Amino acid sequence: MQTYLLALNPTDSVISGFLPAAGRLGLSVTLLTDQPEVYGPPGALGPDVEVAACDVRDHRAVITHISRHGQPAAVFTNSDHLQTQGALAAEFFGLPGKDWRAALRTKDKALMRRHLAAAGAEPVxxxxxxxxxxxxxxxxxxxxxxxxxxxxxxxxxxxxxxxxxxxxxxxxxxxxxxxxxxxxxxxxxxFLPGELYTLETLGDGRRLHVLGGFHTRLSPPPHFIEQRLTYVPGHPAPVREQILEQLALLGVGFGSCHTEFVVHEGRARIIEVNYRAIGDHGDLLLAELLDIPLFDHILATHLGEALPESLGARTGRAARIDSPCADRAGVLTSAPGAVDRADGDVRLTYRPMRPTGERHPLHRTNRDYLGILRTVGPDQDSVDRAADAFLAAQRWEITP
Missing domain, CATH: 3.30.1490.20 (ATP-grasp fold, A domain)
Structure with missing residues (x-):
């Protein structure tokens, strides 16, 4: 089955998540991108993955390219920037997909605020x-x-x-x-006061699964860099229902969605809605933590398959993600390499995000991440001890 995946620059979600899932599902993938050169030579992503140049920010160019090759089985993207284009292309070919209106509402932050207020949600x-x-x-x-x-x-x-x-x-x-x-x-x-959380959902347009969420630790003001995500298996029911009601008002309910919100004095208010899977290894962590084929499920919804009544998610474990950040501009001269380690019942996975020897400015965003540590274990105390010990033992040196 021929599937089209819209992408910009390479991401771990695509390379380590969705492309392997497509292989397991027996899909032939054409990756449409405006940056084909950064994906390596032909065949670099596997024998069933073709990389083709396309102005993916223009839905008309996407539809025209796909139409030259016959009816596709699915059109999919996990890019923040391409959800509306992907949804319009899927609708053009009569395929399952997100409502392009919902994709646009969630991408455009001003439109999201106006729509929620007009629909009766508490205005911001x-x-x-x-x-x-x-x-x-x-x-x-x-x-x-x-x-x-x-x-x-x-x-x-x-x-x-x-x-x-x-x-x-x-x-x-x-x-x-x-x-x-x-x-x-x-x-x-x-500015909306309160603790920052996320809600991770997966739907097929009829059934919506809540995969839990994260409690987010941010950098000090005035910037908002996510430094740590601690898994929350279940938000309090009133909080969860408030966010789900707001997502329903936006028309969200197909495929994956990553929603950021704050809770203050019992009120849950959306900060932003990212109508795709959580990034920065959060999706890879969820697949490992819950022990479910998360990426397979997401692709299957775009093939028109119904999600099972139960995903069979493993429960009772804890997890967190840590993202060491550069604190200055300069050249990264020393840093740890990739690590896969078992510390008793705790599993640690560290991946560098910046190679040594390169000079970078200070962005004050997640582009300052030097690496990402995923830690999964039987309880939060053991996860925290293992993650803290690992981070304390590492050195990242930046030369101005």
């Missing part, structure tokens, strides 16, 4: 600043409250997401982001 004060508009005029007209958060409307990975304490700081931050992204629309919204 927000202002959209389009390219060419005056941030000062928009902020004044929108009645921004402080502290607030400014972010690109279509951004990902906490890039250029910054907290502002007062009007002067906000206008300065808008100017700095505009200098880097002159064509980007911005969103300024009230």
């Amino acid at each position: 004060r927000s202002v959209e600043i389009l390219p060419g508009q005056s941030p000062a005029a928009c902020v004044e007209a929108g009645g921004v409250v402080y502290p607030c958060v400014v972010k690109p409307r279509d951004g990902v990975a906490s890039e250029d997401v910054v907290r502002a304490e007062d009007p002067a700081e906000l206008l300065r931050l808008c100017a700095e982001i505009r200098a880097r992204r002159p064509d980007a629309a911005l969103v300024v919204e009230e």
Whole structure:
């Protein structure tokens, strides 16, 4: 069965998750990308994977390319940037997929806020600043409250997401982001207090499975770098139901979804919805922790298969993800290599995210990650001890 996978740059989710799953399902994959050269020479991804050049940000180019090769079995993407394009292509060919309207609502942060408010959810004060508009005029007209958060409307990975304490700081931050992204629309919204969590879901359009979620530890303000994710097998029922109700209002319920939210005084309020699997090894951790063929299930929904009533997920274990970050610009001169280790009943998997010898600026996003450590064990105490001991024994040296 011929399946098309839309992608930009290579990710661990695609290389280590979805492509092996496609092989297990007997699928022939054409990976459509605007960066074919970064995927290596022909055959580098396996005998059943072809890499083809395509302007994947344009749904018309995607549909035209696929139409030259006959009716596909599925069109799929795990990219934040390509969900609407993938959904439109799947709909064009009459294939199972996400509602393109829901994909657009979740990608466009201003549209998400407007839609949730219009549907009756508790509103979040927000202002959209389009390219060419005056941030000062928009902020004044929108009645921004402080502290607030400014972010690109279509951004990902906490890039250029910054907290502002007062009007002067906000206008300065808008100017700095505009200098880097002159064509980007911005969103300024009230800062939502509370503990940050995620909810991970998997659906087939009829049945929705909740896979648990994570409690997120962030870097100190004003930036929002995710430094640690601790697995939460089940959020309190009132919290879970509040988030599921908001996802239903957005039209989310097909394939995988990674939702970030805060809980404050019993209220659960969405920060953002990423209508794809959690990244930065979170999906790989879930597959290992729950002992389920997660990537196979996600692809199967796009082939039109119903999810089982029970996924048979293993329970009673704990896990966390740690992401050591660069704290300065420079050359990474010393760092640990890949590690796969069993420490009693605890399994540790470390993967470098940056090669030694390369110079990098300081991004203040997950592009500053030096590596990712996944730790799975029988209980949280043993997981925490093993992860803390591993991290304490490592050295990452950056030369300015």
